[in-house]
Amino acid sequence: MSARRVIIIGAGLGGLAASLHLAARGFQVEILEKNPAVGGKLNRIVADGFSFDTGPSLVTMPDILRETFAVAGARLEERLTLQPLDPICRYRWPDGAQLDVSSDLSKTIAELRRLAPQDEAAFFRFLSYGADLYAATAPVFLFNDFRDWRNLWRRLDGRLLRQLPRLATLKTVADRTAEFFSSPYLRQLFNRYATYNGSSPYRSQATFCLIPYVEFAFGAWYVAGGLYRIAEALAQVARERGVTIHTDAPVAEIVVEAGRARGVRLADGDFLPADAVLSNADSLYTYGRLLPSVRRRAYSDDRLARIEPSCSGFILLLGTARKLDALAHHNIFFSSDYPGEFADIFDRLTPPADPTIYVCATSRTDPTQAPPGGENLFVMVNAPAVCNAYDWDDIAADYRNRIVARLEAAGLTGLARSIVFEDRLTPKRFATWFNAHRGAIYGLSSNSLRNAFWRPPIRAREARGLYFVGGGTHPGGGIPLVLLSGKIAAAAVAADVGQA
Structure with missing residues (x-):
């Protein structure tokens, strides 16, 4: 009997991970990637001696x-x-206060005692709260397929039952941080973790308070040579295990007949049959563009138009001719009006007037990422998903100037005149480069209980033999969760289609 054939649309981390798990089970796996290189949003831009990762910037778990x-x-x-x-x-x-967070708790505590001594005990209580949330939820929500309440009920144990009152709360991340901390600095710092899944701390569920615990417990890591090396290494191993990877191979349609996915049709018209199809493309893009002949009950065109996406980002890739010693590897320059920033993004759908600015300078850790004496700056502010109110082509230059001016005022004196290379990524560019629905980085927002826990399921309800993998499905975005989605999706294929 010949091996069963699985086609994966997209060579992002989820698709690459799924291919390894499927190949290990004996499936014949073929990946179709629309772009010239693997990696999906974990990609890379190299120019003039500078190298920039364009996606996730740290490894945890x-x-x-x-x-x-x-x-x-x-x-x-x-x-x-x-x-x-x-x-x-x-x-x-903005007032000049600064705090370095370290995986060495003794260093972090020394910093807390300097900036917010009244909250030292609260910090430990908050981490303990996050640890409880993680212990209760990870086995159910992260490491297993979460299909429906019946599926959840079968996995309930005493630890999760005890946490249900805290999980089912209507409180937000910001509500919880306000209960734990009196310092406005620490409230804002820990509120920021809601942005790890593209959401607002003032609307996303308090369950996401587990994210800081994960970062402290499992550490924060960089990959020598840049995080894009992860995608390169996974693709290399996949090829060694017999996985076929095609780049520059856009898929036009997932072919569904009699309620079952039968394969895919490429943009050039070729049909490739398969026993199962995994879409590592954006899940909302898949529903809206790749399933034209399917009745989409949960994700109709009307619902896709109304659904709230996660935030997108406005990114500057800046290569400088001099060192900026005030920077660490990861840096956050907070806004003075955090609630207003998220109201701009999710309510007014406008680029924040006073944005928090994230700066990643991997050259501070890895000199290979910039020419001698220079820095590679990945500068990002959260931005709304693409809407019809304005065109990023019209506003990007002015917004760029405001961000650079803000950074200079915050201590990066002379930044503008030291820039020798520049590129920018807008929500509009995200939408075209990655087929991201409205340019959203994380798919759906997690600004409601439903969206937080009911992402598009790994098993598509619209067609048997169709599966989703990646940050837009369960369990969510970020390197570890996307890798887990690959494992879970491969297990679902094996259970449904049968071992090869």
């Missing part, structure tokens, strides 16, 4: 990455070099 290599018989340590970051991040406020 490294054991999940390690397991992804191991399932294919490869060792992480032989493929990649992980470097711990210290500090994890440098935070700055």
